Amino acid sequence: MIDKDFYKNVGPFTLSDLAKSIESDLVGNGKKIINDIATIDCALKNEITFFNNKKYEKTLSKSNAGAIIVDRKFNYDLKKNLLVMDDPYFGMAKVASLFYPNCDYQDFFFNDYDQSTQLHNSIKCSKNSFVHKNAEIGRNCVIGSFSKIGPGVKIGDGCIIGDNVSIYFSKISENVKIYQGVKIGSEGFGFIAKKNIFKKIPQLGRVIIKKNVEIGCNTTIDRGSIGDTIISENTMIDNMVHIAHNVKIGKNCIIAAMTGISGSTEVGNRVIIGGQVGISGHLKIGDDVKIAAKSGIMKNITNNSSVGGYPAENILDWHRTTIINRKLINDSKKRT
Numbered sequence: 001m002i003d004k005d006f007y008k009n010v011g012p013f014t015l016s017d018l019a020k021s022i023e024s025d026l027v028g029n030g031k032k033i034i035n036d037i038a039t040i041d042c043a044l045k046n047e048i049t050f051f052n053n054k055k056y057e058k059t060l061s062k063s064n065a066g067a068i069i070v071d072r073k074f075n076y077d078l079k080k081n082l083l084v085m086d087d088p089y090f091g092m093a094k095v096a097s098l099f100y101p102n103c104d105y106q107d108f109f110f111n112d113y114d115q116s117t118q119l120h121n122s123i124k125c126s127k128n129s130f131v132h133k134n135a136e137i138g139r140n141c142v143i144g145s146f147s148k149i150g151p152g153v154k155i156g157d158g159c160i161i162g163d164n165v166s167i168y169f170s171k172i173s174e175n176v177k178i179y180q181g182v183k184i185g186s187e188g189f190g191f192i193a194k195k196n197i198f199k200k201i202p203q204l205g206r207v208i209i210k211k212n213v214e215i216g217c218n219t220t221i222d223r224g225s226i227g228d229t230i231i232s233e234n235t236m237i238d239n240m241v242h243i244a245h246n247v248k249i250g251k252n253c254i255i256a257a258m259t260g261i262s263g264s265t266e267v268g269n270r271v272i273i274g275g276q277v278g279i280s281g282h283l284k285i286g287d288d289v290k291i292a293a294k295s296g297i298m299k300n301i302t303n304n305s306s307v308g309g310y311p312a313e314n315i316l317d318w319h320r321t322t323i324i325n326r327k328l329i330n331d332s333k334k335r336t
Helices: 015-021 054-062 088-099 315-335
Strands: 025-027 047-050 067-071 081-085 170-172 183-186 191-194 197-200 206-209 220-222 228-231 306-308
Touching: 015 025, 015 081, 015 088, 047 088, 067 088, 081 088, 088 191, 088 197, 170 183, 183 206, 206 220, 220 228, 306 315
Parallel strands: 047 067, 067 081, 170 206, 183 220, 206 228
Antiparallel strands: 025 081, 191 197
């Protein structure tokens, strides 16, 4: 469900009205009332979602959604209300804009009266930082210079927030350490290219950060598009890491500098990721996985695996391949 602390819903709409607005064909009950949008796994009977990726076939069959936007090739035997169109992803973006018309682009402007003047006396907040009056800051927090905490944000007790940090659309637990230049709750890289136009996808999720997490300098964590980006307990994130929208990081993970994790990827517990690793979207990385530096991850990784290389493979196979390639190069040089 979209968090009303951050986003204003102007619905509901009938399914017939939605079908007309996004120029889709309606299959089912056009009088059905739709109150909101949701991901396919979380949608309720009065919510709409979309399906355009076969990776989510099992989730589709279990979905409780009141309506689903699908493409014209859709041939599953579902007793569901459907909106049928050429591009379900584009359709969902348009529906999101209907329910949340003010969320295509974030408003960064605040007046002086928007600033909180009632922080608890245990909080040390630098006078040139901004905390919105609708934000909640726990006791014994420290906030450095030129940092900004937006409306609706909740931060638990004992957190440290460095200089030049910005936090929007986020719920943060206790004892979290956020170092200089970190950006949390920023826009996900969500748009659709349609011939000569780009359709911005409203980013309507949150960032959820659990207790005892540390986030290194100049790291960026995007909020979810629909649903949440989640960083679980005791995870350590190095400098200049990028975590995209709807990524889920498990407990006790270590992520080294300059790693990039693409949207909707799920990382298990106790995962160690070396520096400059790139991970594609919509993947599942199992528990206790180790990923060597500069690896490129393009497929799911099972529990207890150690991988390396580009594209990544079992670490021993990668080392063998490296040795063989070096031998071939040396032999070639000797022949010449």
